[in-house]
Amino acid sequence: MKNITAFIDQIEKQYRSVACWIYSENDRYTEIEGGGIISVSKLRSILEHHLHIVVQPIEASELDAHLLLPEISMVIPVQFINGKITSYSDAEAA
Numbered sequence: 001m002k003n004i005t006a007f008i009d010q011i012e013k014q015y016r017s018v019a020c021w022i023y024s025e026n027d028r029y030t031e032i033e034g035g036g037i038i039s040v041s042k043l044r045s046i047l048e049h050h051l052h053i054v055v056q057p058i059e060a061s062e063l064d065a066h067l068l069l070p071e072i073s074m075v076i077p078v079q080f081i082n083g084k085i086t087s088y089s090d091a092e093a094a
Contacts, residue, residue, distance in 0.1 A: 004047065004068055007075040012040040015057040021083065023052035029083050054080050 002010075011018065019036045020043060021029035032038060032046065037058065046053065047070045056065040065080035067088075077089035 002075045003073045004070060004075055005073070007066065007068070008040065008043060011055075011057060015040060015059065018043060018055045018057050020046065021054040021080075022046075022050045027084060029054050029080075029085075054078065054085065056080065 017037050017039050020032040020038050021036060022032055024030045029052070038046070043053075043055065047068065051069065051071055053068040053070070054065055055068060065078050067076045067078045067085060068074075069076070078085045079087045079089060
């Protein structure tokens with residue numbers, strides 16, 4: 001697990017944009033407005049308005065999704081399929 005600031009700094013160095021989903025209801029996530037793809041710098045402002053956010057670098061596979069929990073500044077690697085977190089990955093991998 002990493003804190004959010006370190007995680008965002010890391011992905012900002014490696015990727016230009018990320019796919020972003022926000023928690024909606026019933027354990028489901030919906031794409032952020034505009035098709036879900038945002039710049040990493042815009043992600044910082046989104047963190048101020050949502051408590052559960054899933055991000056995935058555009059060039060990554062499904063296993064590279066991460067759940068961001070801004071309230072406790074935690075990042076958890078997850079497997080994310082069809083708008084739903086299907087499992088939590090090894091916390092050491094984040």
